[in-house]
Amino acid sequence: MIEIGRLCVKLAGRDAGKRCLIIDILDDNHVMIDGQTRRRKCNIDHLEILDKTAKIKKDASNTDVVAALKKIGIEVQSKEKKEKKEGKKRPRKAKKKKEKPEKKGKTSRKEEKAKKKEQKQAKKQKTEKKSS
Amino acid sequence: MPRGMQKSRTLRRVFRKTPGSRNVLHYKKRKPSKAHCSSCGAELKGVSRERPYRTNNMSKTEKRPERPYGGVLCSRCTRKTIKENIKKEKT
Numbered sequence: 001m002i003e004i005g006r007l008c009v010k011l012a013g014r015d016a017g018k019r020c021l022i023i024d025i026l027d028d029n030h031v032m033i034d035g036q037t038r039r040r041k042c043n044i045d046h047l048e049i050l051d052k053t054a055k056i057k058k059d060a061s062n063t064d065v066v067a068a069l070k071k072i073g074i075e076v077q078s079k080e081k082k083e084k085k086e087g088k089k090r091p092r093k094a095k096k097k098k099e100k101p102e103k104k105g106k107t108s109r110k111e112e113k114a115k116k117k118e119q120k121q122a123k124k125q126k127t128e129k130k131s132s
Numbered sequence: 133m134p135r136g137m138q139k140s141r142t143l144r145r146v147f148r149k150t151p152g153s154r155n156v157l158h159y160k161k162r163k164p165s166k167a168h169c170s171s172c173g174a175e176l177k178g179v180s181r182e183r184p185y186r187t188n189n190m191s192k193t194e195k196r197p198e199r200p201y202g203g204v205l206c207s208r209c210t211r212k213t214i215k216e217n218i219k220k221e222k223t
């Protein structure tokens with residue numbers, strides 16, 4: 001039953017309920033899996049073996065596994081999310097550009113504060129002269 | 133005279149060591165009951181058993197196991213339900 005290309009469902013852990021293919025057989029109890037789950041070593045007790053198989057080579061790459069799963073009728077969401085993240089980053093960059101002129105304003109405020117301090121010091125010196 | 137609430141056992145007693153190495157008795161509210169599996173009734177493991185003022189500050193992964201039906205079904209029952217779902221899809 002357990003062979004390279006066999007379709008399985010993971011039963012344990014955070015990938016439970018997800019479909020995967022067996023890539024490699026490591027020993028009597030352990031196999032390598034990939035697909036909707038993460039690419040990882042797995043105990044056979046944590047897998048429910050289904051009746052379908054896909055034709056893949058030993059240690060097949062992730063893209064090959066995804067293509068093989070699509071033929072069986074199982075879609076894998078993996079690289080789409082990364083593209084969405086890039087899309088989110090773009091407006092953030094625009095926001096940073098908006099912040100830059102504000103920073104310039106802040107620097108001018110600092111200069112204003114420094115000017116005020118100088119003015120205060122000058123006033124103090126005047127008052128001291130008057131009192132003396 | 134001790135207060136009435138300190139004589140009854142509604143509050144649980146906690147021994148705290150002060151910075152001056154003195155042992156002090158604190159009275160705290162009791163923890164909620166353990167979480168149970170909704171199908172077989174077994175005690176759930178990995179589900180935090182604290183008052184809400186502590187669980188509110190905990191992360192989601194600290195409160196329940198990170199798997200489908202985590203915090204609702206025990207691990208045996210999740211395996212059963214996943215297998216049953218596969219059989220239902222086939223038919």
Ligand SMILES: [Zn+2]
Nearest residue numbers: 169172206209
């Ligand atoms: Zn159960």
